[in-house]
Amino acid sequence: MKKEVSDINNLDPEIGPVVDADGHVLEPADTWEKYIEPKYRDRAIRIARDDAGKEVLLIDNKPMESLRGQLGALGGIELEPGELATRGEYTYADGSPPGGYDPHARLKVLDEEGIDRVLLYPTIGICWEGNVSDGKLATAYTQAYNKWIADFCRTDPLRLVPIAHISLLDPEGAALEVERARKDGCVGIYLSPDVAARGGRSLTDPAFRRFFETAQSLEMPVGFHVVVRDKPAFSDISGSGAESALFFFAFLAIDVMAAFTHMISAGVFEMYPRLKCSVLEAGGNWIAAWLDRMDHKYEVMKNVTPFKLKPSEYFYRQCLISMDPDESMTAQVVEHIGADYVTWASDYPHIDASMGVAREIRSRLSSLPLESQRKVLGENIIRFYGLPES
Numbered sequence: 001m002k003k004e005v006s007d008i009n010n011l012d013p014e015i016g017p018v019v020d021a022d023g024h025v026l027e028p029a030d031t032w033e034k035y036i037e038p039k040y041r042d043r044a045i046r047i048a049r050d051d052a053g054k055e056v057l058l059i060d061n062k063p064m065e066s067l068r069g070q071l072g073a074l075g076g077i078e079l080e081p082g083e084l085a086t087r088g089e090y091t092y093a094d095g096s097p098p099g100g101y102d103p104h105a106r107l108k109v110l111d112e113e114g115i116d117r118v119l120l121y122p123t124i125g126i127c128w129e130g131n132v133s134d135g136k137l138a139t140a141y142t143q144a145y146n147k148w149i150a151d152f153c154r155t156d157p158l159r160l161v162p163i164a165h166i167s168l169l170d171p172e173g174a175a176l177e178v179e180r181a182r183k184d185g186c187v188g189i190y191l192s193p194d195v196a197a198r199g200g201r202s203l204t205d206p207a208f209r210r211f212f213e214t215a216q217s218l219e220m221p222v223g224f225h226v227v228v229r230d231k232p233a234f235s236d237i238s239g240s241g242a243e244s245a246l247f248f249f250a251f252l253a254i255d256v257m258a259a260f261t262h263m264i265s266a267g268v269f270e271m272y273p274r275l276k277c278s279v280l281e282a283g284g285n286w287i288a289a290w291l292d293r294m295d296h297k298y299e300v301m302k303n304v305t306p307f308k309l310k311p312s313e314y315f316y317r318q319c320l321i322s323m324d325p326d327e328s329m330t331a332q333v334v335e336h337i338g339a340d341y342v343t344w345a346s347d348y349p350h351i352d353a354s355m356g357v358a359r360e361i362r363s364r365l366s367s368l369p370l371e372s373q374r375k376v377l378g379e380n381i382i383r384f385y386g387l388p389e390s
Contacts (some may be wrong), residue, residue, distance in 0.1 A: 015370070017378035018358055019387075021322045022225065022280045022345030023118040025152065026075050026100030027125070027145065029092060035144035043137060044144070045128060047071065047092055055091050057124065059131040066230045067127070074123050074228075075100055076351030084351065100349045103155035109348065110159060114358045116378065117159045117387070120149060121190050121225060121280075123350070125165045129197035130229045135170030142167050143177055150184040158388065163188045163223065168198035168208060175210040182218050187385045188278070189215055193224045193259030204266045204306075212268070216275045219386055221320075223278035224259040226252040249352075253282035257290070260319075264294065267306035269314040276384060277319045281347060284323040288336045291315055316341060320384055323364075323376075325357040330364040339372035343380050
């Protein structure tokens with residue numbers, strides 16, 4: 001455990017279901033070699049050693065440079081704060097607790113943490129899209145992962161909830177994979193916020209119409225999540241080496257905020273009024289100020305915008321925002337924007353996550369009415385994703 005969570009003696013034990021909106025798996029290193037279409041097996045994502053003996057993530061047989069020798073940082077929840085900087089090579093296996101790749105071990109983690117259910121997102125899957133330009137290969141990568149995560153969650157389909165990874169690099173393949181993944185048990189869609197992951201196209205490009213209409217008709221919310229890239233956004237102003245480390249880590253959230261803002265400003269929610277969207281791992285303290293800002297700017301620009309409602313009205317109609325457990329204004333945000341629009345996430349087993357977070361988020365919410373606590377802790381996710389009640 002990386003930090004202690006103080007005991008809160010007045011937490012209501014009858015709080016209702018506690019649902020983690022964004023937990024992660026650590027895909028076994030041979031996932032793609034086992035699950036990918038045979039014709040793509042020689043291009044499968046895998047972990048290997050370079051000529052210097054360092055562990056590398058190979059994507060279409062090319063190494064991801066930013067993770068060379070440090071693949072364990074994709075997990076790493078068991079590290080003490082700052083420990084990564086003092087280690088040598090930190091392998092993927094070193095950073096992978098069993099709860100990341102073994103469904104039975106994950107269920108034990110849920111029990112220990114006081115979490116009833118978890119929506120599961122990829123880890124290696126948030127790394128590769130900016131390194132792939134072949135749309136058919138991208139679809140093959142996502143399909144392989146989606147088949148594996150569906151198998152993982154079949155161990156306990158009520159508590160382990162699979163989210164499909166979809167790449168928009170191949171728009172037609174994306175729509176077909178949404179349909180296949182839904183039949184296989186996936187309840188939502190993870191989309192990379194990276195423009196490169198959709199071939200530089202706007203989300204309103206006609207090529208994506210079938211995908212969005214499919215997601216909307218199947219009632220599968222899309223969720224934007226942070227990504228890891230060899231060349232992060234704003235790399236031209238961040239500096240390099242040690243001086244850039246905190247900048248890049250903190251600015252991972254900006255990709256998600258930008259994609260969410262684009263969904264509103266480009267008119268995606270106007271075009272697809274029943275499409276639902278989760279905003280993940282960007283924190284949530286900013287959302288009230290950002291909605292206020294967009295509404296204010298809309299009053300100046302509304303004659304030229306491709307939508308009819310105020311930006312905040314699309315958020316309230318179609319979105320959820322996920323709070324991080326250590327944010328200090330969670331209760332105030334819930335009070336300000338309403339308990340129906342907020343959820344929470346653990347980010348287990350990533351390096352900046354901690355154990356004890358379900359108890360921590362409950363303590364953050366303890367000043368609110370019980371009805372509001374119940375919505376944020378679990379009821380909103382059950383409603384938003386159409387999960388079974390019991």
